[in-house]
Amino acid sequence: MQTLDRLTVILGTGGTIAGTARTAGDGVGYTAAQLRVDDLLAAVPGLAGQPLEAHQVAQLDSKDMDGATWQRLAQAVDEHLRRPEVGGIVITHGTDTLEETAYFLHRVLAPEKPVVLTAAMRPATALAADGPQNLFDAVQVARAPGAAGVVVALAGRVHDATQVRKVHSYRVDAFESADGALVARVEEGAVRLLGRWPAGDALGLAHIARPVALWPRVDIVLNHAGADGRIVRALVAAGVDGIVAAGTGNGTLAAPLDAALREAEAAGARVLRSTRCDAGPVMNLPGQLPAAGALSPVKARIEMLLALLAS
Template identity: 85%
Template sequence: MQTLEPLIVILGTGGTIAGTARSSCDGVGYTAAQLRVDDLLAAVPALAGRRLEAHQVAQLDSKDMDIATWQRLAIAVDEQLARPEVAGVVVTHGTDTLEETAYFLHRVLAPNKPVVLTAAMRPATALVPDGPQNLFDAVQVAAKPGAAGVVVAFAGRVHDATQVRKAHSYRVDAFESADGALVARVEEGAVRLLGRWPAGEALGLARIAAPAGSWPRVDIVMNHAGADGRIVRALLAAGVDGIVAAGTGNGTLGVDLEHALREAESRGVRIVRSTRCDAGPVMDLPGLLPSAGVLSPVKTRIELILALLAR
């Protein structure tokens, strides 16, 4: 009896990988989210013989990613993973907020099957688009026996959702792992495992069931030379529920900014310190505002939103 190869489901959300420009020489003046996920698959002949399904969940530039789309995507991923015949899910996405979506899915679902996000830095119409190779690699990762958790496959490297960060505005290898620990590499279609597949405790879809408009508001404030408390007080007036302070160095904050944040904390606003540095932890020390640990400011924001949703 012939055994069917693993079924991989591709969920499209738009992004540069689905973008087009008027000229093949234009790598920046394009419009994102123009092609459907079926079009992306058609551009990868090497996937023609694979057992795949494609569904369009959203069609947007990822700089415009929003809570309602996150909700739809999490539900769609969960539904596909629940199908016994599905070995893994690939999500095509824009690069701008890819690290946020990856971390959101990791915290909400923590799947025991692979969920692989991929993207592109060049539009599909570029002279040498990077999307087809990234999509091909993502499918290989999703079909890898034993793979699990939410990862990002990009430029031949596989990153853990908790570590991945967009580190460059233009290069085709724009993503890095914060502490340099890659999960795997994809080499000529072969996935070479370097570390462990990410694991975590799933918060579950019930945590994110509230209408998007009712979610707590959490904003990010950066420490810098001359930073004061005016932005914090403006956020207080706007009804903010939580603030992530992207501090300098080890989460350090200027005197005026810290005073304003403590004032906000005394009024019931949740405050968490992260760092504007590209990598490294923020130490949780006595007498200081709560630490985000190793999470970047944008991932700390997601963590705080999910915590506030549990109230």
């Protein structure tokens, strides 16, 4: 159980929440990752006096998120979670790859204390910036009694790292849980639990200790009308270690793409079928390539990457 006097550590990584624009009326023509995490905290008076500690782990637009930053972030989160005085972690992040970072941390750490990712769809200089409220809410989630696991807190809703997806390019409520199962809601600073805090089996940091330059290469290909196997064959020629196919519907693949993926599998690459649909699982069927279950293509890629690192 969390206690209200325990320390919450805020780790900054950049993103729109730390972005600025030339004018307050510009909500899209901004530059991400301009403000430091201390600046973000100073803009939230409701957090004054709470036991907080801030560290800048990275400063980037999350479209540029990479393995080296994931590795550094996971190590920082693990280090702070081991401190007995720390009750939880909040990570400020960009929205573009937030769901990927959340899933990566979930699979690597599966923490017993809460790790809460938050972000913003509008820059800090916007007329109605959403970042301050999201940051305030994330801290309340990190301090909630019994909170645990990796979750995402935005627009008053708390999502499980395994389900959360960005489903809109502009709205402030841009994130949804794939099958609609919210973990909690944050209402006027109070966390109302709707389900269970996530848990999982941690793969451990040892699996990602390898230098990032030596990590396996895993790519995603998309099924579409007229899809063929040329991209897959080019990836195999480039030495790819794994391929996730974002299929149509229940992971269906055009015949030429399916044939090329089977060639890749025979050549030693791992292959998984996911779906380009916003939600729903891909089921294993006789004679079909292996399915990714309910994982989205980007999360299936992370799962395959971690499996290859572990092996």
